[in-house]
Amino acid sequence: MDFSFTPEQEAFRQVVKDFVKRETSKELDREIDATGRFPAELSAKMAEAGLFGVPFPELYGGSGGGVLEFVILCEELAYGSEAASAVFLLPVFFAGEMLLLNGSDDQKQRWIPEIVAGRLRGCFALTEPDAGSDAANVQTFAEEKDDHFVLNGSKIFISGADVADFMMVVTRTDRHPPKKYMGMSIFMVDRNLPGVTVNTIPKLGGRAISLCEIAFEDVRVPKEMLMGGYPAGLGQGWGHMWASLDIERVMVAILYVATAQKAFDEALAHAKTRVQFGQTIGRFQAVQHQLADMRIELDAARLLAYRAAWLKSQGLPCSLEGASAKVFATEMAVRVTTAAMQVFGGQGYTMENDVQRYVREALLGPVGMGTNHVQRTIIAKLMDLM
Numbered sequence: 168m169d170f171s172f173t174p175e176q177e178a179f180r181q182v183v184k185d186f187v188k189r190e191t192s193k194e195l196d197r198e199i200d201a202t203g204r205f206p207a208e209l210s211a212k213m214a215e216a217g218l219f220g221v222p223f224p225e226l227y228g229g230s231g232g233g234v235l236e237f238v239i240l241c242e243e244l245a246y247g248s249e250a251a252s253a254v255f256l257l258p259v260f261f262a263g264e265m266l267l268l269n270g271s272d273d274q275k276q277r278w279i280p281e282i283v284a285g286r287l288r289g290c291f292a293l294t295e296p297d298a299g300s301d302a303a304n305v306q307t308f309a310e311e312k313d314d315h316f317v318l319n320g321s322k323i324f325i326s327g328a329d330v331a332d333f334m335m336v337v338t339r340t341d342r343h344p345p346k347k348y349m350g351m352s353i354f355m356v357d358r359n360l361p362g363v364t365v366n367t368i369p370k371l372g373g374r375a376i377s378l379c380e381i382a383f384e385d386v387r388v389p390k391e392m393l394m395g396g397y398p399a400g401l402g403q404g405w406g407h408m409w410a411s412l413d414i415e416r417v418m419v420a421i422l423y424v425a426t427a428q429k430a431f432d433e434a435l436a437h438a439k440t441r442v443q444f445g446q447t448i449g450r451f452q453a454v455q456h457q458l459a460d461m462r463i464e465l466d467a468a469r470l471l472a473y474r475a476a477w478l479k480s481q482g483l484p485c486s487l488e489g490a491s492a493k494v495f496a497t498e499m500a501v502r503v504t505t506a507a508m509q510v511f512g513g514q515g516y517t518m519e520n521d522v523q524r525y526v527r528e529a530l531l532g533p534v535g536m537g538t539n540h541v542q543r544t545i546i547a548k549l550m551d552l553m
């Protein structure tokens with residue numbers, strides 16, 4: 168058993184840390200939280216640094232990094248800069264991973280180099296008013312007509328749709344499939360097509376990426392934009408979504424580890440400097456134990472995430488381990504960020520202190536990207552309980 172990264176991976180971690188230090192700041196994160204603005208200006212810098220290309224094969228202009236490099240990159244960006252993390256995830260995960268795992272050769276050759284160059288952003292549009300956890304209940308319909316599909320329906324709670332060039336839209340292409348999850352297809356839809364309307368919904372945290380609702384009214388999408396190509400991708404939507412679930416859970420787990428780590432580091436520094444009763448508050452056993460518990464939980468969550476990532480990197484099954492990491496890391500992040508708020512006392516509750524932002528961000532974890540109730544059900548299924 169070896170718990171260390173390779174020297175190359177450690178060097179890569181340092182490259183990402185240097186990028187974050189050079190190109191971003193705490194002030195930028197605070198400004199973006201206050202305004203809800205997407206920090207698009209970081210795209211060109213990130214492309215120039217080669218970061219968009221990390222998870223993609225050289226064939227498509229990437230640098231051919233593996234799962235562990237992807238995890239290191241996600242962790243360091245999320246720890247160092249919420250702005251940079253947002254700018255990375257929208258193109259690379261929401262569009263790029265979907266294309267890499269499910270696109271036809273033509274689609275990969277055409278679009279992935281655009282992502283690597285920082286010229287294309289995406290979003291993933293699955294959720295609908297009546298299809299949340301019940302994801303197979305999607306009603307947005309794509310009707311085949313000549314050389315197009317015509318989309319009608321609506322989506323809700325879609326991250327970053329207002330700044331996406333292309334939306335990966337999950338639709339139904341068969342109204343009466345033998346099973347509900349069959350007859351679903353994913354289209355890459357140009358946000359500027361006639362009939363597409365995007366509105367934003369105010370939300371609690373993670374404001375660098377907006378939350379949107381989308382309406383599709385007779386939107387004509389060329390057949391070539393069917394994920395996987397036409398006709399090969401027809402009815403393959405459910406499988407396409409499943410293909411990216413393991414890596415998504417690992418990614419989510421490490422993002423929330425990073426958020427909790429920030430809160431922990433700032434609380435620890437505060438405990439070492441804030442003086443009450445003539446000594447630093449870190450000298451009080453109550454505070455010491457709270458920080459010790461935070462540290463233990465962080466370690467446990469990081470190890471679960473790294474183990475799931477390592478299994479994935481080896482091509483081994485990791486659905487149970489990924490779901491476990493997602494559940495534990497997101498719930499840990501809620502506990503650790505709120506504990507950090509307590510260590511800061513009154514100032515932790517003010518908008519001048521960053522910890523309140525970390526708490527708001529952490530609260531999404533158990534709900535988003537497959538709720539933790541649903542993840543636990545998946546774990547139960549994988550233990551043959553259902």
Ligand SMILES: Cc1cc2nc3c(=O)[nH]c(=O)nc-3n(C[C@H](O)[C@H](O)[C@H](O)COP(=O)(O)OP(=O)(O)OC[C@H]3O[C@@H](n4cnc5c(N)ncnc54)[C@H](O)[C@@H]3O)c2cc1C
Nearest residue numbers: 291292293294299300301324325326535536537538540541
């Ligand atoms: C900030 C944010 C960003 C998002 N980004 C995206 C995005 O980019 N793309 C996208 O497609 N979606 C996105 N979503 C939607 C998100 O994935 C859904 O909100 C989530 O899947 C839950 O669906 P729902 O909100 O309809 O809740 P519901 O499914 O109505 O669930 C409500 C409650 O019931 C529980 N529940 C439901 N069914 C079961 C069950 N079978 N067993 C046990 N408990 C159950 C849930 O766990 C939850 O606690 C985002 C949501 C938020 C808040």
